[in-house]
Amino acid sequence: MTDTILKTAKLETGYDSKPVLQGVDIEVKRSEIVAVIGRNGVGKSTLMKSLIGLLPCKRGELLLEGEPITKLSAHRRARRGIGYVPQGRDVFPRMTVMENLRAGESLGAPSPGIYERMFEFFPILEERRNQRAGTLSGGQQQQLSIARVLIGSPKLVLLDEPSEGIQPSIVQEIARTMVRLNRESGLTVIFVEQNIDMIRAMAHRCYVMDKGRIVTELTPEMLEDRDTVRRYLSV
Amino acid sequence: MAFLSELFAFLYQAGDAFAFLVLAACGLAIVFGMMGVINLAHGEFILCGAYVCATATRLGMPLPLSVLLGALVAGIVGMILERLVIRHLYHRPLDTIVATWGISMIATQGTLIVLGSTLPGTGTPLGSFTLGDYSFSQYRLVLIGTALATLVGLYLLFTRTRFGILARATIQMPHMAQALGINTGLVYSLTFGLGAGLAGLAGGLYAPTMTLVPTMGSAFLVEAFVTVVVGGADIFLGTAPAAAILGVIKAALTSWYGQLAGQIGLLLTAIVVIRVMPRGLSGWLLRERG
Numbered sequence: 472m473t474d475t476i477l478k479t480a481k482l483e484t485g486y487d488s489k490p491v492l493q494g495v496d497i498e499v500k501r502s503e504i505v506a507v508i509g510r511n512g513v514g515k516s517t518l519m520k521s522l523i524g525l526l527p528c529k530r531g532e533l534l535l536e537g538e539p540i541t542k543l544s545a546h547r548r549a550r551r552g553i554g555y556v557p558q559g560r561d562v563f564p565r566m567t568v569m570e571n572l573r574a575g576e577s578l579g580a581p582s583p584g585i586y587e588r589m590f591e592f593f594p595i596l597e598e599r600r601n602q603r604a605g606t607l608s609g610g611q612q613q614q615l616s617i618a619r620v621l622i623g624s625p626k627l628v629l630l631d632e633p634s635e636g637i638q639p640s641i642v643q644e645i646a647r648t649m650v651r652l653n654r655e656s657g658l659t660v661i662f663v664e665q666n667i668d669m670i671r672a673m674a675h676r677c678y679v680m681d682k683g684r685i686v687t688e689l690t691p692e693m694l695e696d697r698d699t700v701r702r703y704l705s706v
Numbered sequence: 707m708a709f710l711s712e713l714f715a716f717l718y719q720a721g722d723a724f725a726f727l728v729l730a731a732c733g734l735a736i737v738f739g740m741m742g743v744i745n746l747a748h749g750e751f752i753l754c755g756a757y758v759c760a761t762a763t764r765l766g767m768p769l770p771l772s773v774l775l776g777a778l779v780a781g782i783v784g785m786i787l788e789r790l791v792i793r794h795l796y797h798r799p800l801d802t803i804v805a806t807w808g809i810s811m812i813a814t815q816g817t818l819i820v821l822g823s824t825l826p827g828t829g830t831p832l833g834s835f836t837l838g839d840y841s842f843s844q845y846r847l848v849l850i851g852t853a854l855a856t857l858v859g860l861y862l863l864f865t866r867t868r869f870g871i872l873a874r875a876t877i878q879m880p881h882m883a884q885a886l887g888i889n890t891g892l893v894y895s896l897t898f899g900l901g902a903g904l905a906g907l908a909g910g911l912y913a914p915t916m917t918l919v920p921t922m923g924s925a926f927l928v929e930a931f932v933t934v935v936v937g938g939a940d941i942f943l944g945t946a947p948a949a950a951i952l953g954v955i956k957a958a959l960t961s962w963y964g965q966l967a968g969q970i971g972l973l974l975t976a977i978v979v980i981r982v983m984p985r986g987l988s989g990w991l992l993r994e995r996g
Contacts, residue, residue: 523885549887561882563875573868574875577887623887 475537476501476627476659477522482531484521491517493683494531499627502657504649506670508704509680515663516558518680519631522661523555524548535627549578554620558631558663560612562619564605568596571604571619578623589618592648610641617645621652630662634669646672667700679703711838719961722846723968724953725853729911730926731933731945732856733904739939740877740897743792744799747806748905748930749923750813754780755906756913756922757817763828769914776910777903784902788895796894810923817920825918849911856907857946873897932976938986948987951975 475498482495491514499505507515520526522533524545533541540548549555563571572589590597593614599607604615613633620628630649634642646669652658664670670677677689677700693699734748755776762772787809795802832844864870876883876893884890908926916922933952937944952972960968983990 525881525885545881545884546887546889549885555885557882557885561879563878563882565878566871566874570871570874573871574883574886574888577872579887619886 474500478534480532483529484526491683504660504673504675506674506677507663513680514683516631519629552626554625554628556616556630560616562604562612562615567601569600572622575619575622581622582624593618610637627659632663634666715840720954720957721850723956724949725850727933727949728853729908730930733901734930735934735941735945737901744803745806747810749927750810751780751902751905752909752926753923755909759910759913760828773910777907780906781899781903785895785899788898814920828914830914932972935976936979938988940988943991944986944988
């Protein structure tokens with residue numbers, strides 16, 4: 472078994488005729504937490520969408536645990552253990568919290584006690600379990616969206632701007648939860664983020680994107696320094 | 707006593723109209739509400755159910771089983787058509803209307819050519835009973851019961867089962883459902899099959915009460931569409947209450963002014979409702995609820 476969980480080789484994709492990703496190479500090892508940063512519109516969300524398969528790859532290759540998954544549809548990739556938490560959360564608004572979580576079971580069979588575990592991480596979800604998801608606050612929806620993929624015990628979680636529009640206390644709580652899951656069960660996380668505190672709280676290392684390519688990589692030492700991170704956030 | 711039998715006669719008529727509207731419309735409502743597909747071939751799935759049921763009954767199968775067989779065959783035909791035709795036309799509503807209309811014509815004319823202008827009926831089962839001055843068919847009571855049971859069954863299917871959760875997730879947010887590992891193509895196929903199967907159920911249930919001709923689907927189609935238009939996209943907040951309201955209107959107008967008045971009343975109600983609530987009862991209720 473290889474130590475690399477996900478690898479892309481010269482990944483290219485875009486919308487219609489407009490190219491967005493122009494040859495992305497990343498490699499993520501098992502149990503790593505990797506951030507993807509860069510200005511708006513450089514293709515970070517597009518990268519996440521093409522990793523889960525909501526956008527087809529035009530060229531290049533995508534390997535999950537050494538096996539090519541480039542041609543697989545989104546639901547097949549998800550069942551191989553990729554959990555996708557999109558920008559804007561995308562909870563099912565007219566379903567209850569509990570039903571949203573149950574939908575996550577399609578990712579993988581729920582392990583015993585997983586619901587209790589999720590409610591321990593996100594107590595608000597237990598309190599609101601029979602409430603319709605559309606009536607939750609942004610932060611609560613974000614927690615639901617994350618818990619929804621974790622129910623299926625994915626190997627790799629993709630988070631697209633988890634802090635966007637959410638109050639700082641919940642951002643911290645989410646970061647703590649992800650770090651804890653990473654330490655306890657070796658969960659691998661790739662996340663797109665602009666929030667400097669969240670990046671520093673979670674990331675082991677960091678890819679910097681510009682114009683559809685990875686332009687540089689920040690090591691753990693570079694992440695130590697707030698000013699360096701800030702500088703790269705606006706590259 | 708006279709008053710009571712009058713009252714019962716009216717409730718019976720309203721219930722009969724309600725059952726017809728629910729059974730005729732629920733398949734159409736599911737396909738429209740959950741998939742956004744306006745299925746003009748709905749009447750031909752009803753035809754399919756009716757013909758299969760009548761044929762099976764004449765070959766000696768008990769009626770309840772024949773009805774279920776009709777529903778099953780219509781459902782399977784629906785799933786095949788979804789895969790061959792409808793699937794390629796999602797997000798192209800106008801093209802879907804044309805395509806399903808074409809399927810409808812092919813099915814009607816094909817039935818006419820292959821099976822002739824009529825199929826021998828089986829006669830209405832069960833007997834009748836009298837109350838006061840009126841005589842009532844027991845089979846109609848069975849139909850009313852079946853309509854209610856179908857609504858309850860669908861409610862449980864969509865709220866209590868795994869399929870229900872996956873179907874609602876797919877309908878509310880297809881891309882997210884896919885990203886969670888839900889095979890949305892399969893969900894669409896099953897949902898369309900369910901809609902077609904319910905149409906087949908209606909056909910099978912009404913087969914013993916009607917003349918079996920290749921165009922019999924159109925007798926259901928108009929009322930089914932009126933019910934769906936008045937009800938809107940949600941079957942429980944829309945179709946069911948719409949069928950109840952329309953059933954009462956139809957029964958009242960029919961018993962006081964005749965069948966034609968009943969039909970006109972349905973269409974007028976539909977026009978008024980579209981004017982006041984463009985998204986039907988359920989659209990209005992959901993907006994009120996926020």
